[in-house]
Amino acid sequence: MKVFNLFSGTTAALALVAGLAAAEPAAARDRMSPGAAAAVGVLGGLAVGTIVGATVAQQPAYAAPAPVYVAPPPPPPPARVYVEEPAPIVYRPAPRRVYVERCTTERFREWVPGWGWEYRTRQVCN
Numbered sequence: 001m002k003v004f005n006l007f008s009g010t011t012a013a014l015a016l017v018a019g020l021a022a023a024e025p026a027a028a029r030d031r032m033s034p035g036a037a038a039a040v041g042v043l044g045g046l047a048v049g050t051i052v053g054a055t056v057a058q059q060p061a062y063a064a065p066a067p068v069y070v071a072p073p074p075p076p077p078p079a080r081v082y083v084e085e086p087a088p089i090v091y092r093p094a095p096r097r098v099y100v101e102r103c104t105t106e107r108f109r110e111w112v113p114g115w116g117w118e119y120r121t122r123q124v125c126n
Contacts, residue, residue: 101125 032040103125112118 103123105121106124107119107121109117110120
């Protein structure tokens with residue numbers, strides 16, 4: 001874009017200088033020196049280039065994009081409903097009770113006539 005501005009400003013300045021030189025070549029030569037005429041041409045070209053560049057610069061470099069139609073998203077699939085059914089009632093016989101005998105060994109002293117005290121053991125179960 002800047003290259004286009006440079007060329008358009010340069011083209012406009014050359015057109016201005018060429019127009020002035022072609023319109024009154026004798027009058028311009030009588031009044032100004034060749035260096036002054038070149039300076040006026042350069043200044044005119046810069047002025048025209050500034051005007052053209054300002055006009056182009058007012059236009060946005062990037063315009064907003066054109067609106068685009070976007071289709072709405074498809075509706076969600078129908079919801080699945082899961083119903084938890086109660087477990088079937090199953091009748092089972094009551095568990096059997098198991099009785100565990102807990103037995104301990106008991107040690108005790110017993111009097112034996114003619115002998116004395118003697119240690120004996122016996123098993124006691126509940």
